[in-house]
Amino acid sequence: MGKGDRRTAKGKRYSSSYGNSRPHRAGAAPAAAAPVAAPVKAPAARKTAAKKKA
16 A cells, blocks of 8 residues: 555556556546537538529
8 A cells, every 4th residue: 555556546657657546637628528619610501503604
């Protein structure tokens, strides 16, 4: 339960590793948790072909 125990956060800090006991970003929320809604564009107007003269 000290520095040599890699299952604890203290042991992970000592051995410079990460895992369940010591996640990479402990204080920050993941970016995928709060996605930002992109503005929705209106569909472009369809171009009609010019009519051929007979």
